[in-house]
Amino acid sequence: MRFISVILSGDPPRGIVLSTLLALIFVGLTLAPFLFPGMVALNVAAKICYFVVLAASYDLLLGYTGIVSFAHTMFFGIGGYGAGLALYNYGPSWTAIIVGTIAALVLAAALALVIGLLSLRVRAIFFAMITLAVGSAFSILASQLSMITGGEDGRTFRLPAELRPSFHLFDGAFAINGRELNYYLIFFASLILFLLMLRIVNSPFGRVLQAIRENEFRAEALGYRIVVYRSIANCLAAAAAALAGVLSAIWLRYTGPAVTLSFDTMLDILLMVVIGGMGTLYGAVIGATIFVLAETYLQYLMAMMSHTGMPLLVRLFDPDRWLLWLGVLFVLSVYFFPAGIVGRLRKRH
Amino acid sequence: MKPAAELKLPVQRPDIIPLLLVPAVALAALPLVGSLSTWVTLTLAGLAMGMIIFIVASGLTLVFGLMDVLNFGHGAFITIGAYAAGLLVAPLAGWLQADSFAANSGALLLMIALAMLVTGVIGYAFERIIIIPVYGQPLKQILVTVGGLIVAQQIIIAIFGPVQIPLTLPTAFRGSLIFGDVAVERYRLIAVVVGLVIFAAMVLTLNRTKIGLLIRAGVENPEMVEALGYRIRRLFVGVFVAGSALAGLGGVMWGFYREALTPAMGMDVLVLVFIVVVIGGLGSVGGCFIGALLVAVTANYTGFLAPKLALGSNILLMALILLWRSRGLYPVAKR
Numbered sequence: 001m002r003f004i005s006v007i008l009s010g011d012p013p014r015g016i017v018l019s020t021l022l023a024l025i026f027v028g029l030t031l032a033p034f035l036f037p038g039m040v041a042l043n044v045a046a047k048i049c050y051f052v053v054l055a056a057s058y059d060l061l062l063g064y065t066g067i068v069s070f071a072h073t074m075f076f077g078i079g080g081y082g083a084g085l086a087l088y089n090y091g092p093s094w095t096a097i098i099v100g101t102i103a104a105l106v107l108a109a110a111l112a113l114v115i116g117l118l119s120l121r122v123r124a125i126f127f128a129m130i131t132l133a134v135g136s137a138f139s140i141l142a143s144q145l146s147m148i149t150g151g152e153d154g155r156t157f158r159l160p161a162e163l164r165p166s167f168h169l170f171d172g173a174f175a176i177n178g179r180e181l182n183y184y185l186i187f188f189a190s191l192i193l194f195l196l197m198l199r200i201v202n203s204p205f206g207r208v209l210q211a212i213r214e215n216e217f218r219a220e221a222l223g224y225r226i227v228v229y230r231s232i233a234n235c236l237a238a239a240a241a242a243l244a245g246v247l248s249a250i251w252l253r254y255t256g257p258a259v260t261l262s263f264d265t266m267l268d269i270l271l272m273v274v275i276g277g278m279g280t281l282y283g284a285v286i287g288a289t290i291f292v293l294a295e296t297y298l299q300y301l302m303a304m305m306s307h308t309g310m311p312l313l314v315r316l317f318d319p320d321r322w323l324l325w326l327g328v329l330f331v332l333s334v335y336f337f338p339a340g341i342v343g344r345l346r347k348r349h
Numbered sequence: 350m351k352p353a354a355e356l357k358l359p360v361q362r363p364d365i366i367p368l369l370l371v372p373a374v375a376l377a378a379l380p381l382v383g384s385l386s387t388w389v390t391l392t393l394a395g396l397a398m399g400m401i402i403f404i405v406a407s408g409l410t411l412v413f414g415l416m417d418v419l420n421f422g423h424g425a426f427i428t429i430g431a432y433a434a435g436l437l438v439a440p441l442a443g444w445l446q447a448d449s450f451a452a453n454s455g456a457l458l459l460m461i462a463l464a465m466l467v468t469g470v471i472g473y474a475f476e477r478i479i480i481i482p483v484y485g486q487p488l489k490q491i492l493v494t495v496g497g498l499i500v501a502q503q504i505i506i507a508i509f510g511p512v513q514i515p516l517t518l519p520t521a522f523r524g525s526l527i528f529g530d531v532a533v534e535r536y537r538l539i540a541v542v543v544g545l546v547i548f549a550a551m552v553l554t555l556n557r558t559k560i561g562l563l564i565r566a567g568v569e570n571p572e573m574v575e576a577l578g579y580r581i582r583r584l585f586v587g588v589f590v591a592g593s594a595l596a597g598l599g600g601v602m603w604g605f606y607r608e609a610l611t612p613a614m615g616m617d618v619l620v621l622v623f624i625v626v627v628i629g630g631l632g633s634v635g636g637c638f639i640g641a642l643l644v645a646v647t648a649n650y651t652g653f654l655a656p657k658l659a660l661g662s663n664i665l666l667m668a669l670i671l672l673w674r675s676r677g678l679y680p681v682a683k684r
Contacts, residue, residue, distance in 0.1 A: 123631075129627050130627060133623055144660070324503030
């Protein structure tokens with residue numbers, strides 16, 4: 001128990017239902033290649049992994065710091081393009097991945113710092129508007145610089161030999177091919193990043209962030225420079241999002257504006273964090289899992305619903321309209337469950 | 350004791366530097382552009398574009414100034430307004446296709462009226478249902494209005510389909526007027542007229558009527574207005590409906606400018622609107638006007654001089670303005 005508590009930075013899920021859910025997700029993801037055969041299931045599992053990191057890094061801003069950013073996909077995209085373009089231009093090697101990752105981290109943190117200095121000085125609301133503007137400009141820029149980024153089509157690239165399906169690690173019952181090895185790389189990297197973020201929010205630094213979120217004036221009066229703290233949180237979140245982007249690029253063997261930079265992805269992250277539960281980090285896990293599963297499987301369900309009923313009803317239940325219902329769920333959860341699913345399930349101290 | 354005539358109330362010194370920005374940018378661009386006629390064409394086109402952006406942005410800044418609500422749903426109202434106008438294309442086809450300025454203008458006015466009516470009513474419902482529970486909670490406001498935006502956008506797709514719908518300009522509004530070497534698109538002139546009318550109406554209402562006085566007082570100090578016996582909530586609703594209707598009007602102008610309707614059109618322009626509102630100072634109508642002109646004119650010049658940079662020019666402009674005045678050109682008093 002003591003060991004688990006240390007791993008979770010003394011911030012366990014609390015509550016039986018929540019712990020069970022999280023344990024199920026953890027076991028499911030750990031054994032995904034063996035439990036759920038087939039490419040679709042493995043893709044879903046990997047997507048959940050890097051979206052957990054992305055959503056958790058967004059929760060660092062939204063839930064813990066109390067500021068709304070609309071440029072989070074930009075940092076996700078910087079990570080994706082960093083690793084992707086390095087692999088594309090310098091061939092499939094680990095060095096390329098590392099160089100691309102470091103370049104992406106530096107760019108993401110620097111950009112986050114500049115945006116923060118411009119907008120966080122005044123009011124948090126400025127931050128929402130300015131990040132929206134910068135994020136959309138960046139996404140258009142990425143589509144337009146097609147010489148470098150491949151434009152709308154993006155770039156497809158090859159991975160180092162160890163991560164290709166033709167690579168085999170063991171023989172016999174526990175045979176693992178490169179694809180599965182790739183999955184475990186994504187999984188463990190995501191796990192480490194998540195635990196690292198849990199460590200950050202439960203550190204004294206994390207406490208100051210929460211103090212600022214709860215009462216800006218009082219935190220400032222106690223001597224904490226809120227601009228400094230918010231800027232650091234912004235940079236950390238940006239760096240984590242960039243790493244999630246690197247993971248997504250490695251898994252998809254592709255990077256492009258539609259999967260990383262689009263405003264739709266931004267809304268997805270927002271929905272994940274709010275529905276899962278802001279300010280808990282575990283909410284990001286629950287939210288990302290539910291969302292990715294819904295995105296993949298809910299559409300089948302809605303396809304069945306749309307076979308019955310009136311014409312407009314058919315259109316409203318069209319499989320492509322699933323975002324409509326998640327939007328409704330989102331608004332309702334902001335009103336009635338501001339703490340999200342995790343907040344509901346979690347016991348008070 | 351001095352005679353009464355000499356006792357002056359303390360007057361705030363008018364802040365004129367922002368007013369000089371647009372002419373300054375225009376003059377600075379003149380030598381770079383080179384040809385005078387090209388410069389005039391670019392400037393006029395930019396000013397007209399600025400007018401459209403101003404119409405779209407004015408409602409947002411008005412609502413923010415009084416109610417302190419940043420409404421991401423504004424983007425949805427823009428789209429809804431444009432689609433509402435699109436509904437009239439078929440019934441008014443005769444008027445729209447006639448090569449008569451009067452018939453075309455009549456059709457445009459009817460479309461604008463319908464769009465403003467629809468967005469006004471939806472705005473009323475939006476305020477009642479979506480926004481009332483979250484007054485004074487900025488974080489939730491952003492989340493809830495973004496949620497409203499998603500839902501509205503999806504409903505539009507469910508009703509009208511995801512594909513682009515063409516929206517052709519009325520016959521008499523097409524083409525350009527040529528003065529010597531200078532070409533001005535007719536529709537842009539119409540946009541300038543509409544924009545100026547809206548700006549004048551807003552300035553006059555805010556500065557010369559009792560409602561305007563109450564709104565300005567409400568921006569300054571809502572508790573005091575309430576203490577004087579005015580129902581600030583009613584004022585809020587009225588301003589929100591007006592702001593939504595302005596978004597609808599802006600949507601019609603924007604739709605005709607792009608000559609197409611898409612479900613994401615409101616969201617696309619919302620980015621520009623935010624840049625303008627941030628530059629002008631959140632809540633300020635005058636700042637919004639200058640900001641819109643400044644953004645459009647700058648974008649036009651950079652688009653001509655260095656097309657690759659055009660995209661970044663808005664962001665760069667915003668960054669420079671915020672470095673100079675961190676709260677925008679005309680920050681609204683208390684905030």
